Amino acid sequence: MSETYQHDVLIIGSGAAGLTAALTLPHHLKIAVLSKGKLADGSTPWAQGGVAAVLDISDSIESHVQDTLVAGAGLCHEEAVRFTVENSQAAINWLIEQGVPFTRNPADETGQQQFAYHLTREGGHSHRRIIHVADATGAAVFNALSSKAKERENIQLLEHQTAVDLITDKKLNRQGNRCLGAYVLNAQTNQVDTHAARFVILATGGAARVYLYSSNPDGASGDGIAMAWRAGCRVGNLEFNQFHPTCLYHPKAKNFLITEALRGEGAILKLPNGERFMKRFDERLELAPRDIVARAIDHEMKRLGLDHVYLDISHKSADFIKEHFPTVYERCLFFGIDITSQPIPVVPAAHYTCGGVVINQHGCTDVEGLYAIGETSFTGLHGANRMASNSLLECFVYARSAAEHISQQLDKIKQPNFLPNWDASLVTDSDEDIVISHNWNELRHFMWDYVGIVRTNKRLIRAQHRVKLLLSEIDEFYSNYRVSRDLLELRNLVLVADLIIQSAMQRKESRGLHYNLDYPNCSAVAKETILQPDY
Structure with a gap:
């Protein structure tokens, strides 16, 4: 039997962004953090490099800002860049408080240390400003934050839970369009449960597994981006992979x-x-x-x-x-x-999705009560090209900002009224799961061949034709058979692939990560690519 749960805050995703939000929210709130597999299966434990932050006296906020703007090839939102960089030191101090064991500098010959922590330098940075834990920063951050979360009685960490879709007023034919929770597939019971929540945070990571070769774990299937789009949210700059x-x-x-x-x-x-x-x-x-x-x-x-x-x-x-x-x-x-x-x-x-769900400085999306943070979101920080180690920083800064914003709304928002259970009465078990694996392979091959590092108009048209066929086929499969994690991930990834292709076709230039041989030059005016759902 399916179950119904009530939370103050439902966080979909258990990486750096999701755990930071959970730990920053007030202790009296009932918080659930969902992970599709085991808690550590996300991208965060894979991150090696570190966190970019202005920590050394020889560095400056202005220098970090300018380096980021240059790397972003004219498409960064300067206010987002400044907001992130100005909050970098506070984010690092918070991580140290959580027990992240950043690599320290050895004492010099006199036994003195000019700065306690070792800083390295990465591409695009004019200074050493990457604080790290050897070459396994993500794992160290995840271990520290997950340990803290396990100590908190108000935080429930739920593994093997795959979000199916968001529940909104509009989908229930109610007035307004507030997010009310989510339907979630519980792999342990194979039932779709209903999770009602006053606030929902998407922290599901990016969509790099849309490509044949990727540095990301298998779960990087663009779930949050796809769910937000279906709920009525705009997406931005998805052509920049x-x-x-x-x-x-x-x-x-x-x-x-x-x-x-x-x-x-x-x-x-x-x-x-x-x-x-x-x-x-x-x-x-x-x-x-x-x-x-x-x-x-x-x-x-x-x-x-x-x-x-x-x-x-x-x-x-x-x-x-x-x-x-x-x-x-x-x-x-x-x-x-x-x-x-x-x-x-x-x-x-394929490594990082620079675009995503459009949000403001507080992580708010176009749907009330729905937040997006981390790689799922489009803050304007990265522009046309993410500078190394800015992404983890973005996770911490925006997760903390979203948690603060939610804290300010608590007195105004009550628990959602009755939400209908997931209806599986008209579907059957599939005996053709080969369709899912075949479509997975086809998608990742043509995205690599046609929408990869170097693109052309002809390649994009070919990709668009193929993705439309897949969308139709998967929609039919989704409508007739019981959902599974593989099906849900494929459904989301094909939708995000379509959004990536649409975005790439709209950009008639080459800029940053988007390089089109038919438009090799960079336009004089930098414009974003914002897609709006037809609702």
Whole structure:
């Protein structure tokens, strides 16, 4: 039997953004945090690099702001950039209070420390401002926040719960359009439960698994973006999909990212003959922004017919490499690559969704009572290209802002009235799940081939034709058969793919992460791509 639950705040997603919001909300609220799989299955534990923040006396807010604006290629919202950067130190102090064990600087010869924590530098940054936990920052952050959440009696952490769709006044043919909760598939009972809530926060991550090659875990299926769109929210700048330049190329390695911090500490990109090539593309060499580095690698691979290029840090001492990059060292060694003496074979892979659900400074969407934070959202911070390590910072700053905004609304919002249970009376069990796996493969292949690092009008038209067929086929399947996690993720991902393609077709230029051979130049006027649902 399906169940009905009542919460003050329902948070869909258990990564950095979702856990930060839960821990920042008042202790007396009844909070539920949903995870599609195990609590640690999201993208946060995979993050290696760190958190960008103005912490050193040689750095400044203005410098961080300007670096971000430059990387964003004219499309950043300066007010969003300043809001994020100005709140960076407070966010880091909060993380330290939660027990995140950031890597410390060793004392100098006199036994003194100029700054307690070690800061590294990544592409696009003019200063060392990335605070980190060796090369496993995301895992350390997740462990600290999840431990704190487990200690809080008012926070319920629910695993193996896949959101089906949001419940809104409009969907129930009521006046207004407030979000009232969500229908959620409980994998343990295989029933769709009803979760009513005064406030709902989408913290479901991005949609990088729409591509064949991705650094993201399988759950990065754009769920929050798709659910928000179906509920009536605008989405913005979804054509800007960041491809991380350096993921490990190995037949048995799945989605292992080689952190940008290696390049920050001097790693060099090389061709198989040992030649450096970044000098032909940008004067910043390996420390150019990710879109430039990814396109350079893509260009060289296509020009020479290569399966991969190499990233070499073996000129550094073995002790330095093992101390700063223990995770990368151990993982590569597992696959027979000793990075202290050998270069690492790397390829670009889909990594980050720079667009998302349009929100304001408080995380509010177009639907009352519905918030979106983290990679699910479009804040205006990243513009046409996310600068390294700004994303985790965005999670913390906007999650804290959303929690504060919700706290201010508590006296005004009551629990939703009676919500109807999920109706599964007209569906049957499917005996054709091969359709789901086939469509998964087709989607990810044509998105990689036609809507990848380099695009053309013809490729986008081909992709649009194919995605429309998939949308129709999946809609029919969804209407007739019981839902499953695979079906729900595919349904969401195909919708987001359609939105990505629509956005890419509207942009008649090349800017940042969007590069179209038919429009190779950057327009004089920078415009956003905002899509509005037909409701």
